[in-house]
Amino acid sequence: MSGELKLIVEMVTVLGAATAGGFIANRLRQPVLLGYLIGGIAVGPAGFGLVALEGDIQVLAEVGVALLLFALGVEFSLKDLLRMKTIALGGGTLQILSTILLGGGLAYFTGAVNSLPQAIFLGAVLSLSSTAVVLKSLIERNEVQTAFGQVMLAILIVQDLGLGVMLAVLPALSQPADMIGIAVVEALLKAALFLGAAIMAGKWVIPRIVRIIVLTANQELFLLTILVICLGIAIFTYWLGLGIAMGSFVAGLMISNVEYADHALDRVLPMRDVFATLFFASIGLLIDPGFLLENAVTLIGLVAIAMLGKGAIVTAIVYGFRYPLKTALTVGLGINQIGEFSFVLAGVAKSQNLFSDQLYGLTVGTTAATLLLAPFLLKSTPFLIRQLSELTWLNTLLRVSPEPQLVGAVADDLQNHIVVAGYGRVGQTLVRMLYFQGHSIIVIDNSEAAFTTLREQGIPYLFGDAASEVVLERANLKQAKSMAITLPDPMATRLAVNRALSIAPELDVTVRAHVNEEIESLYQLGANEVVQPEFEAALEMGAHMLLKIGDTPQAVQQTVNRYRSGRYRDILPAKADYWGWADLDTVISGLEHHWYYLTDDFPLVGQTLAQTNIRRLTGATVMAVERKRQVYRYPTGEMPMEAGDRILIVGNREELQAFEKLIVVPSDPL
Incomplete structure (x- = not known):
């Protein structure tokens, strides 16, 4: 088979395996990145042996890295960074340095690595989290604008920025011990000079070139120009000894200042996704499941150290910046995984002979495992915090905020x-x-x-x-x-x-x-x-339309008022599982609650909820009534209380105690 045909066959094989793996991962509600890794394992030397990571596939994977970091640079938000500059710059930087110190220090003193450069590189790998996984989870749960969501994103932005610095400086650690100091200083000087030139080019040269190309109204020329800028700067930084990844990231930052940045990103994204898929699948080619099974105990230990250690560091830092402990815990549990760009750093370390094949394999396995666990941990965070709040000594802390x-x-x-x-x-x-x-x-x-x-x-x-x-x-x-x-x-x-x-x-x-x-x-x-807000927008649009087609203002206002007074019930979308237990658990999460069983001697039996006057007398709220295995959520005041009912009461400890005094009988916990 000719070399050209072999490349095409291997490329199709890897992409096909990655597609199948990504599809399966998506159906299992896992990050598709894990599917790409598994696809690479399946067709690699440890699987069916269809593809070996060498030659042209490796080159294409490098293009994937370049485009991945270029897109990261374009998407980098200086505005978001400055908006939360204290926790972002202070907390984010402290998190990176602390994780490098903890992770690298443990690895060095336990003998997992035999040199300080290796320890520092390994700590840097552990310090990065997955922006893609965290952001996707926050969007799915409508939590991007929450306090903890904003803190997570602020720290992730600094990690992304820190990646560029790491790519410039860390390769210098591969020099002999007596030359490392000189090499680091030289790398910093090179990076500073390059960044200075890039800032000037990004301000005066690149925008003019892009504007000239845009005037041609030719989309192919525009895409080619963006690719030449990205890969050209990447090759230049490689020639300077700063690496392809560093140049790609800076090229993205330069393009992000151009008014056509969004259009450039839109054009590059499809190509980035294809080549980045090749990159992640190529990592899978290197993973040997047999090796990971042989080192399962070590791998589990590394995952536990990485996630618990990093989670503790982030929690302590966020709490130290005067955020509530609940917010700090949520952030710590949310970004304690190891990110996709850690693969890039690990690959650099291997290419510089700082990571042995064994260390590289364990690093990649640990990263993949934390990415696999991350979505589950993010989804279970509210439940974990609720369970922690049941601990007497921690309950007080979780309620304490810094002095307003x-x-x-x-x-x-x-x-x-x-x-x-x-x-x-x-x-x-x-x-x-x-x-x-x-x-x-x-x-x-x-x-x-x-x-x-x-x-x-x-x-x-x-x-x-x-x-x-x-x-x-x-x-x-x-x-x-x-x-x-x-x-x-x-x-x-x-x-x-x-x-x-x-x-x-x-x-x-x-x-x-x-x-x-x-x-x-x-x-x-x-x-x-x-x-x-969504219903209100619909009501306003509907009112406007009804007025335009001739309904009287009084009739329109009556219609809108009817929907509002009915708590939107008439326009709620039909949903078969609306009254399910899972949704009730979500609603009461974070609130103290208790189930009570009503017997014949209860004073509440025979009265309607309105007559019991529970809220006025105790401050507690009746959230649900279970009667004959049927659950009635949010019962109305007209609902009578019957013997045999179980009622769900929500309130703080004092309110629950007041309710128990009202009913005079001990509770029956769930």
């Missing part, structure tokens, strides 16, 4: 004010509206960007967690006339409603729901009004 910082002249005896919890897009619009109407406002948020904006506007502001009892008490809720909760985190929203009403039971609370399933639960927790 008050901005603006606010008297301790402030009365008749409006509390707005959450200063995202919805919160900002609401605050502007209330401010221009002359109302007294206090905003609660833990965003640094919000802190700066509100300070400039002179609006009183509490820096802290809106679900914290300490912060809510500082907001003088008992003297407030209303509260609006616009938090992006569903769990924090439920906690804020529950705790605000436990402090001020008569408070008028308006809350934003994130998904359909939250509407009834928030009403049940005591909110006076629950607003679902």
Whole structure:
């Protein structure tokens, strides 16, 4: 078989195996990257032996690395980095250095590596997390705008930026021991000179070239120009001794400043995906499952050290930056995996003869294992935190937020004010509206960007967690006339409603729901009004259309009011599993709750929920009633209590104790 035909056959074989593996991984709800690795294993020397990682396949894999890092550079967001600069630059940098110190130190002192350069390189590999896996999980759960979501992304951005520095400096560690210092200084000087030249070229040269090509209105020329810039700069940095990956990343940063950056990324992404798939599958060609099984104990230990150690480091750093412990734990559990770009670093270490085949195999296996575990851990984080909160000694810590910082002249005896919890897009619009109407406002948020904006506007502001009892008490809720909760985190929203009403039971609370399933639960927790933005947008569009086609304003307003007063029930999409247990567990996650069994001697039996007056007497909320194996979620006040019912009560410990005194009999735990 000729060399050209052999390349085509091997390329199709690898891509076909990666496609099949990616499809299976997707159907199993795992990252497709793991499918690519498994596909590579299947056709590699450890599998059917159809392809060997050598020659042209390796070259194509290098192109995949270049395009992968080029796209990363284009997508790099300096704006997002500066918006949370304290936790991003301070916390992110500290996380990288601490992980290198811990991971590399353990490896060196346990004999896993025999030199400090190897230890530093291994620590750098462990320090990177998977931006793709974390971002995908946050988007799926609608948590990108949450406090912990923003902190995760801020640290990940710094990791991406740190990757460029590592690619420039770490290869110098392959020099002889007496030359490492000189090599590192030389690499830093080369990188500094190259970055200086790149900044100038990115400001004056690259934009002009791209504009000239854009004027031709030829898409092929535009794509070719972008590829030449990317690969040309990559080859130049390789010639300087800084590596192809470093040049590709910087090329992406240069293009990101051009007004056509999004279009360039759009054109490059399909090619990037193809060649990046080849790269990840080529790593699979190197993985030997037999070797990993022989070293299973070592591999499990490395995975545990990597995830637990990194998770502990991140948690401690985020908590040290005055974020609530719950947020810190969520971030620590969210980014404790090893990322896809660690493969790039491990490959550099192997090419520099810093990693032996055994160490490289263990590193790749550890990375793949943490990526496999990451989605499960991200999904189970709320459950894990809820279980941790059951521990008496930790429960207090999880409720503690840093002492709220008050901005603006606010008297301790402030009365008749409006509390707005959450200063995202919805919160900002609401605050502007209330401010221009002359109302007294206090905003609660833990965003640094919000802190700066509100300070400039002179609006009183509490820096802290809106679900914290300490912060809510500082907001003088008992003297407030209303509260609006616009938090992006569903769990924090439920906690804020529950705790605000436990402090001020008569408070008028308006809350934003994130998904359909939250509407009834928030009403049940005591909110006076629950607003679902998507439904409200639909109602406004429908009202506009009805007016245009001739309906009277009065009729249109009656229609809209009917849907609102009915809590959107008439326009909720039909959903067979809407009343399922899984959804109920999600709704009450993070809230203290207990099931109680009603017997004939209970004073509640024979009364309707409205007649029992449970909420007014105890502050607790009835979230569900189980009767004859049927569960009624969010029962109405007309529902009678019968002997044999099991009722789910939500409230803090004092409220649950008050409920138990009301019923006078011991509880029957679930």
